[in-house]
Amino acid sequence: MAHIQVDPNPAMSETVDAPAPFRPAVDVARDPTIVPRPDGREATMALLYLSRQTDGEEWRALLTAELPGLDFRTPGEAGDPAEIDAALVWLHPLEELAGYPNLKLVASLGAGVDHVIVARRAIPDGVTVTRIVDPAMTEQMTEWCLMAMLNHLRGWDAYRELHRERRYEERRAPLPRDVTVGIAGLGEMGGHCARVLSAMGYRVCGWSRGPKRREGVACFHGMDRFADFLAPCDVVICLLPLTPETEDLFNAERFARMKPGCFVINAARGRHIVEEDLIAAIDSGRIAGATLDVQRAEPMSGDHPFWYHPRIVTFPHVAAFTVPRTCAPQIAENYRRMRAGEPLMNVVDLERGY
Numbered sequence: 001m002a003h004i005q006v007d008p009n010p011a012m013s014e015t016v017d018a019p020a021p022f023r024p025a026v027d028v029a030r031d032p033t034i035v036p037r038p039d040g041r042e043a044t045m046a047l048l049y050l051s052r053q054t055d056g057e058e059w060r061a062l063l064t065a066e067l068p069g070l071d072f073r074t075p076g077e078a079g080d081p082a083e084i085d086a087a088l089v090w091l092h093p094l095e096e097l098a099g100y101p102n103l104k105l106v107a108s109l110g111a112g113v114d115h116v117i118v119a120r121r122a123i124p125d126g127v128t129v130t131r132i133v134d135p136a137m138t139e140q141m142t143e144w145c146l147m148a149m150l151n152h153l154r155g156w157d158a159y160r161e162l163h164r165e166r167r168y169e170e171r172r173a174p175l176p177r178d179v180t181v182g183i184a185g186l187g188e189m190g191g192h193c194a195r196v197l198s199a200m201g202y203r204v205c206g207w208s209r210g211p212k213r214r215e216g217v218a219c220f221h222g223m224d225r226f227a228d229f230l231a232p233c234d235v236v237i238c239l240l241p242l243t244p245e246t247e248d249l250f251n252a253e254r255f256a257r258m259k260p261g262c263f264v265i266n267a268a269r270g271r272h273i274v275e276e277d278l279i280a281a282i283d284s285g286r287i288a289g290a291t292l293d294v295q296r297a298e299p300m301s302g303d304h305p306f307w308y309h310p311r312i313v314t315f316p317h318v319a320a321f322t323v324p325r326t327c328a329p330q331i332a333e334n335y336r337r338m339r340a341g342e343p344l345m346n347v348v349d350l351e352r353g354y
């Protein structure tokens with residue numbers, strides 16, 4: 001574990017009867033690892049890594065390189081809860097955050113924060129929640145959505161089958177200009193995807209919560225325009241955050257109003273889609289098929305019908321990874337800003353839920 005160097009100062013030793021007057025001994029704006037406590041003692045404050053996915057060693061190496069002397073701790077090293085002022089979190093039970101009285105920052109290691117929002121009550125008031133906004137992640141997402149869409153439009157699976165059967169047959173694909181792609185969610189991910197698809201010549205519509213203007217994109221907003229947004233789409237790509245408003249958004253009623261033969265792509269969260277309704281809509285022929293990076297329960301159980309459906313392809317939540325190398329600078333900068341009392345980047349609106 002990395003420990004910081006604190007100048008020994010006898011006046012601040014444990015044996016002093018009366019606490020010394022509050023006096024910042026270091027410039028906290030410049031030294032992000034030492035904070036003065038109200039009792040006059042200097043304390044090492046630490047950043048705690050809470051992720052079910054990795055042991056954190058890569059983050060430790062990258063963040064201590066950005067912030068020399070940073071006290072980076074994993075759960076086994078947590079020590080005194082009063083010394084934790086920030087938590088890096090990903091898919092970890094967050095109820096324990098309530099036990100860190102000096103917590104100021106919870107940084108999600110993903111773009112989505114639904115895993116933090118569900119544990120909101122455990123997060124003490126006044127704690128800022130941030131998320132990842134990273135072009136390297138956004139580019140991966142656009143690439144994955146493009147792959148899923150082109151696979152459908154260009155008949156990749158059908159050609160694969162023909163290849164296996166050694167049949168040399170043509171299948172006509174629609175021209176990009178004749179394909180309408182609807183992107184639900186026009187934020188970091190959806191906005192980028194819309195720009196790229198529009199530049200490639202597709203007709204692009206987008207749907208967001210508030211009004212938007214995007215060149216080359218027909219923009220709709222608000223729940224009362226959702227059906228209008230969906231109606232012309234040959235392909236719908238979901239890039240929404242999971243909130244109470246967007247949960248179960250794609251259900252039997254919505255599928256019934258979509259253009260016959262529409263193809264569904266979900267790269268956001270599984271709970272946007274009512275899975276049995278999607279299967280029924282595909283079986284009825286209304287929806288052509290679906291490519292789903294995310295599912296309601298991940299990993300899916302062995303008997304989940306998606307595994308067996310000929311027109312559904314699932315991926316194991318891999319559309320866009322958080323890349324520690326490209327994300328460490330923004331985490332480090334936010335930690336520095338938090339210590340310096342400066343406004344943070346990529347702050348989540350807890351009321352809005354994203």
Ligand SMILES: NC(=O)c1ccc[n+]([C@@H]2O[C@H](COP(=O)([O-])OP(=O)(O)OC[C@H]3O[C@@H](n4cnc5c(N)ncnc54)[C@H](OP(=O)(O)O)[C@@H]3O)[C@@H](O)[C@H]2O)c1
Nearest residue numbers: 111112185186187188189208209210241245267268319320
């Ligand atoms: N599968 C993966 O590997 C992966 C990786 C990263 C992220 N994700 C998912 O992708 C999601 C989107 O990420 P992002 O960074 O693009 O999020 P973002 O920047 O916060 O954008 C969210 C977009 O959704 C819109 N929206 C939110 N609630 C809405 C509502 N009730 N009605 C209509 N539109 C609504 C927002 O509208 P406004 O613009 O009007 O606010 C915004 O345009 C994440 O939340 C996460 O769940 C998945």
